[in-house]
Amino acid sequence: MKIRQFHQSATSSLRYALLLIFTLSVLQAGLTLSIESTNLKDASMINVAGSLRMQSYRIAYQLQRAPEQTAHNIDKFEASLFKAPLTEVKAWYYPTTILNDYHQVVLQWQRMRSLLEQGNEQAYNQNLVAFVSLIDRFVLSLQNYSEAKIRLLFLAQIIGLGAILMICAYLMNLMRVRVVEPLHQLMAATEQVKARQFDSDFAIAKDQEIGALGQAFQHMSKELKQLYLEMENQVNQKTQELAKANQTVSFLYNISQQLSVADLSERDLIKALDQLIYQQLLRSARLELHTHADTPRFIYSTSPWTDQCDDIIRIEVSRDAKQQIHLEIQKNQHVDMVVLDSFAFLLGQAIKQQDIRLQTQRMALMEERGVIARELHDSIAQSLSFLRIQCTLLKRAITQQDSVKAQAISQEIDLGVANTYKQLRELLSTFRLKVDEANLSSALEAMLTQLKPQTEAEISLHYEINDYHLNAGQYIHILQIVRESVLNAIKHANATHIDVKCHYHDHTRIQVEIRDDGIGMPDDTSKLNHYGLNIMKERAAKLQGQLDIMRLAEQTCICLHFPIIQQEAQDGAK
Secondary structure, eight states, rough: OOOOTTTHHHHHHHHHHHEEEEEHHHHHHHHHHHHHHHHHHHHHHHHHHHHHHHHHHHHHHHHHHHHGHHHHHHHHHHHHHHSSGGGGGGSSSHHHHHHHHHHHHHHHHHHHHHHHHOOOOHHHHHHHHHHHHHHHHHHHHHHHHHHHHHHHHHHHHHHHHHHHHHHHHHHHHHHIIIIIHHHHHHHHHHHHHHHOOOOOHHHTTTSSHHHHHHHHHHHHHHHHHHHHHHHHHHHHHHHHHHHHHHHHHHHHHHHHHHHHHHSOHHHHHHHHHHHHHHHHEEEEEEEEEEESSSSOOEEEEEOOTTTTOOOEEEEEEOOOOEEEEEEEESSSSSHHHHHHHHHHHHHHHHHHEEEEHHHHHHHHHHHHHHHHHHIIIIIHHHHHHHHHHHHHHHHHHHHHTHHHHHHHHHHHHHHHHHHHHHHHHHHHHHHOOOOOOOHHHHHHHHHHHGGGGGOOSSEEEOOOOOOOGGGGGHHHHHHHHHHHHHHHHHIOEEEEEEEEEEEETTTTEEEEEEESSSSOOOOOGGGHHHHHHHHHHHHHHHOOOOEEEEEEETTEEEEEEEOOOOOHHHHHHH
8 A cells, every 4th residue: 555645744844843852852862971971080080189188288297197008009009099989080071181180190190209219208298289279270170171061061951841842832833724624624524423414525735644634524424324224224134024023933932832732722723823814914824734544634724715816835744654734814905924934833843742742751651550560460350369269279178177277367358358359448549649740859758747646667878869860760660679578678677777869879869768677578579479579680680770779787778779860851852
């Protein structure tokens, strides 16, 4: 992209002015630092030069008090005279007057030193005043030089500050004319655009940056005006489409809610067809239900159906091996096929769900009847068969007039009738059992509470299972296995403590344990309530698990364990 060049570029002027200010600032800073650094050296030199006077007088004083210190004092004086910082006066930036004064001091000291080495104390004292005067002149030269540099620095600071102030005044005027005022005009135009007033004009020179920006802004405003009008039309159109789509979604949602009832009736289907006619402005609609064995059956909407109409649309709702369902509509104008297809899909799903619910109810009823038949066969039927045999033996004994044998058989019949009646009561309790699907532990507690009056043993429950991992069918099997196991412990084990524990095993299986401290079970369990144990094992098999009977440390344990089934699979099984 080529950058446009302007004759009166505000940015170039600003750049040059800032560069000039930066240069002046750097020069001022450099000059200040250099002068300050030399002034520090000058101060040190003045201090050392001033100390030479004191050392000269000290030498004269100690010539009388301690002549043996003369050599030490001479070395100390020369260390100050011939070493830094005084030797730095030879640098190029020091004036020759200071250097000449320094050489005069050095020459005079050499004379003074020769007098000291000769031991001529009187001559040293006579020349001491002249020597100190030379030192004072040297110190004064250093002081004047340092003050001259400070005055030069002050003058340079004033000049630099004045130049910077002039440049700043120029920049402020430049920014006001070329930047601030044009920007105010642009801001005012921006406010107009916010108020949807796209016609704006600027009195800005076009030969500089802000002018070019204003010209581009004017062009943009015109394009925005055109785009805004186009967007308004599109928004209105999209709003209408969204409103229609919202109506369609609401219609389909309401239909799905209406068709999801527990028992889908023909009245519900007619109501759905009427709503479809109202939403799509149709003439009429009907459902054709066709089985392979019968002639088609129709469910009509309340709008009259005309067989002579040609504008008929036929949509398949569902198809399987037993039944085919089609939706037929008579239209007045253009219809939305997406809505019709979605309606047909929802209708088909609702009919399938209804069939599944009916089939599930039939299977549940058959399963319940099978359970009742199995329970009756394994309990009361066995007892009645036994009573029938005893009745035959009783008749034979009566025929043979064997009163003793008849009396024994009669007692056995009485006992069998009592046991049968007891089994019948237990079966009635089982068939009347209600389980809250959300809480198996409460059902177990209620069942154990009913059994506690039948025994003196202490019955305890430890429940550690999350009911989310179980469904209602599993509830029934677990409850019946626990009930049968506790009843066996009450009747036959003579236990003092019965413990029921439900917990997880290895995070993959559920384990139910019924422990008692009774006399245990015989090795041949077929002699002890064999049909009850068989039913318990059948229930364990339905749970895809296993039932084990173990003797552990003077305890009898009936252990049921089965795998955890994922909730999705359980829901599908329901």
